Amino acid sequence: GAMSVDSITDLSDNTSKLLEALQLSHPHELHPRRSRGKKKPLSLNPITWQVPRIVDRCCTHIETHGLQTVGIFRVGSSKKRVQQLREEFDRGLDVFLDEHQSVHDVAALLKEFLRDMPDSLIPRELYGAFLSTATMEGPAQLDTLQLLLFLLPPCHSDTLLRLLRFLAEVAQHAESSWDPEGHEIPGNKMTVSNLATVFGPNILQKEKPGEKDASALNFEDSAAIILVLQRLIEHHHSLFMVSPEMQCDVLRRLFQTDPDVIEYLLRRK
Known part of the structure; x- marks a missing residue:
């Protein structure tokens, strides 16, 4: 269903999937059983560790x-x-x-x-x-x-x-x-x-x-x-950590400017 801007920070599961899709973190930092509402910095690195x-x-x-x-x-x-x-x-x-x-x-x-x-x-x-x-x-x-x-x-x-x-x-x-x-x-x-x-x-x-x-x-x-x-x-x-505040800011801006992208990213995951 549709998400209001105010509810984005509360949707821990959707937020995790979005951030993973946006490659703001490694999967192990997006544990599905993490406590609801827990704000944790995520690493800047993409999901695939790209080191020669x-x-x-x-x-x-x-x-x-x-x-x-x-x-x-x-x-x-x-x-x-x-x-x-x-x-x-x-x-x-x-x-x-x-x-x-x-x-x-x-x-x-x-x-x-x-x-x-x-x-x-x-x-x-x-x-x-x-x-x-x-x-x-x-x-x-x-x-x-x-x-x-x-x-x-x-x-x-x-x-x-x-x-x-x-x-x-x-x-x-x-x-x-x-x-x-x-x-x-x-x-x-x-x-x-x-x-x-x-x-x-x-x-x-x-x-x-x-x-x-x-x-x-x-x-x-x-x-x-x-x-x-x-x-x-x-x-x-x-x-190299993305603060919870910046995570939410990215999601809010995406919701305002490209809601279709959010829907696509969630579907893709």
Whole structure:
């Protein structure tokens, strides 16, 4: 039957189906038995998790074998082994990275892949907009970053979130700690600031790799890139979530402008 604008927020089942159809969330976040009226943020990511295999495998390998590796992403690697791995991934092979694979080689492969993407992870059209947030502060900065993230294509959004989660995990192991027996567990020394310095230029690119002046960033841009990536790492949990208020706003606007779309989406599900 017809839905009034006022009733949209109360129709938990229909809302779930709509949001799923609109690809604002993963299915596991749209559990049919969730309590009626419960307002929960939904992730920005589409239903199909679109992360390149090479990125996910590299992140998983380092999370499993390299979190305690001192100077990861800064220590040198074997160019020959990195090139071999990259060629295997490029050929579509199901590359298995195990404990025998050098963590530094895998780290170099991840950086290289991100650097050489035909379109950078944060599209170049949004380069200036993202950098402009570096001069903002507090909630205004985070709100603007979130709106910019909403503009990313699904594959870029998913891959960026996977990377940011990974970098946050690496940063959590930057400082040394001690096990229950009192033995020191060395930190990897890669703080959020250090990671942003390493990855920032690979994620936020003004020019394509190899183009004139592609590596000639001025100091202001370099500092802004690092600061922006720091914020993305530190706040990725909240930045990639769609608030209940925004969910309802999307549905209200759709109901007002395209009621047929709502009916179609519900039928499709």
